[in-house]
Amino acid sequence: MQTVKEFIAENRENILRDMARLVAVPSVKGPALPGAPYGEGPRNALNEGLAMAREMGFETYDAQGYLGWAQLPGKDPEKYIATITHMDVVPVGNGWDADPWTLREKDGWLLGRGIADDKGPSVLILYALKYIKESGMELKYPIRAIFGCDEECGMTDVEYYQANYPAPAFLFTPDAEFPLCNGEKGHFGGKICSPVCNGVILDFEGGVANNAVPDRAKALVKVPVDKLKKTAGITLEAVDENTTAVLGQGKSGHAALPEGTVNAIGLVVDCLLESGVCNEAENAYLKVLQNLHKDYYGRGVGIQADDGKFTPLTIIGGVISMKDGVICQTFDCRYVTTTDVDTLTCQMEAACGTAAHLEEVEGNACFYIEPDHPAIQALLNTYNQVTGRQAQPFLMGGGTYARHFPCAVSYGPEVQDLVLPDFAGPMHGANEGARFEDLLMGLEIYINALLRLEELEL
Numbered sequence: 001m002q003t004v005k006e007f008i009a010e011n012r013e014n015i016l017r018d019m020a021r022l023v024a025v026p027s028v029k030g031p032a033l034p035g036a037p038y039g040e041g042p043r044n045a046l047n048e049g050l051a052m053a054r055e056m057g058f059e060t061y062d063a064q065g066y067l068g069w070a071q072l073p074g075k076d077p078e079k080y081i082a083t084i085t086h087m088d089v090v091p092v093g094n095g096w097d098a099d100p101w102t103l104r105e106k107d108g109w110l111l112g113r114g115i116a117d118d119k120g121p122s123v124l125i126l127y128a129l130k131y132i133k134e135s136g137m138e139l140k141y142p143i144r145a146i147f148g149c150d151e152e153c154g155m156t157d158v159e160y161y162q163a164n165y166p167a168p169a170f171l172f173t174p175d176a177e178f179p180l181c182n183g184e185k186g187h188f189g190g191k192i193c194s195p196v197c198n199g200v201i202l203d204f205e206g207g208v209a210n211n212a213v214p215d216r217a218k219a220l221v222k223v224p225v226d227k228l229k230k231t232a233g234i235t236l237e238a239v240d241e242n243t244t245a246v247l248g249q250g251k252s253g254h255a256a257l258p259e260g261t262v263n264a265i266g267l268v269v270d271c272l273l274e275s276g277v278c279n280e281a282e283n284a285y286l287k288v289l290q291n292l293h294k295d296y297y298g299r300g301v302g303i304q305a306d307d308g309k310f311t312p313l314t315i316i317g318g319v320i321s322m323k324d325g326v327i328c329q330t331f332d333c334r335y336v337t338t339t340d341v342d343t344l345t346c347q348m349e350a351a352c353g354t355a356a357h358l359e360e361v362e363g364n365a366c367f368y369i370e371p372d373h374p375a376i377q378a379l380l381n382t383y384n385q386v387t388g389r390q391a392q393p394f395l396m397g398g399g400t401y402a403r404h405f406p407c408a409v410s411y412g413p414e415v416q417d418l419v420l421p422d423f424a425g426p427m428h429g430a431n432e433g434a435r436f437e438d439l440l441m442g443l444e445i446y447i448n449a450l451l452r453l454e455e456l457e458l
């Protein structure tokens with residue numbers, strides 16, 4: 001039998017070719033079409049992925065364009081092992097050095113939208129299945145390589161999966177970092193909205209995404225510029241003799257890792273409150289926001305929590321906007337195992353009092369699997385054996401597909417604390433890049449890990 005290393009060496013060029021094929025399909029979410037719930041981009045990328053799988057001789061299944069899969073048969077009629085990667089990508093954004101949909105190679109790096117997140121890993125999984133198929137071994141559990149189409153915009157693809165198909169006995173998602181993440185914080189989100197205040201605030205805007213701390217925010221107020229205090233991080237601009245723009249400049253960052261950020265909305269709120277220019281209803285609402293923004297561990301709004309497993313609960317305010325006299329501030333909270341969405345909702349309502357109310361509250365439970373679970377041990381041991389390391393599993397605040405399955409973890413293939421050369425960018429960034437050798441090592445790990453999972457009692 002061919003060794004895993006020989007197989008990888010022999011398939012190197014084919015792997016590269018197939019990664020280029022997938023990257024070449026622009027698969028940003030778009031308007032729904034028949035058979036394409038996330039638009040034609042993700043639909044076309046799924047077609048390409050499934051075509052590749054059929055060329056390798058696998059059975060494939062298309063779940064109405066929500067997702068699809070390739071499968072290797074196994075003896076157990078009840079239980080199966082699964083992986084899930086995704087075919088959709090985030091929009092291109094600015095700053096690319098070349099066409100984002102043409103896979104480039106430079107100094108051992110592959111560059112293109114989706115190469116790291118998550119088209120490169122999707123191809124790795126297909127080649128892992130190819131190795132197992134060509135080895136001719138009989139599998140106990142069927143192995144299903146699922147390709148999702150809505151990872152980046154809400155993960156409704158896996159909701160569809162859960163509603164229509166039995167869950168795998170164990171799943172891993174190659175859509176994060178090695179070694180392995182065995183728990184993700186819960187997510188709690190919503191909006192804090194004001195009543196119609198009829199005060200001095202004419203407009204309030206800031207933030208680009210609910211899950212990011214904004215570095216810019218701006219309020220337009222019916223107040224002469226000399227009545228406002230120039231507090232920390234604030235620039236005041238007179239629009240006319242009675243109207244002033246209050247501009248905040250903070251430091252942006254991700255909602256899951258808010259340490260070190262400065263929320264620009266909070267700076268504008270502080271300025272308005274310290275200047276004492278707003279009416280009573282506005283002041284009451286702004287105080288709620290001040291409590292939200294002053295501390296990203298939720299102490300200001302009374303929701304702080306720490307369970308000794310995860311890092312403490314965090315909360316940030318992402319986007320603020322004003323429409324028909326109502327100001328709404330989104331929030332994004334990552335919570336730990338000692339609390340839940342109902343408790344948090346109740347506490348947030350208390351923090352709002354009569355000055356504000358919550359809208360569009362939603363949440364996802366935490367997930368946490370004990371690190372001594374046999375499947376986790378199998379994956380971790382495989383990683384440590386292939387890399388020669390002694391790595392331990394980690395927990396995180398961000399959300400992957402793993403939380404949507406009953407027994408699942410995220411497992412590579414990105415290298416932790418990866419140092420990028422100046423021509424390569426991170427996932428979601430310009431010049432998104434991954435080192436080809438790292439991806440190939442990921443393939444070696446995935447092949448060995450799947451074989452070990454087959455030996456377990458699931």
Ligand SMILES: [Zn+2]
Pocket residue numbers: 086117118151175
């Ligand atoms: Zn991803």
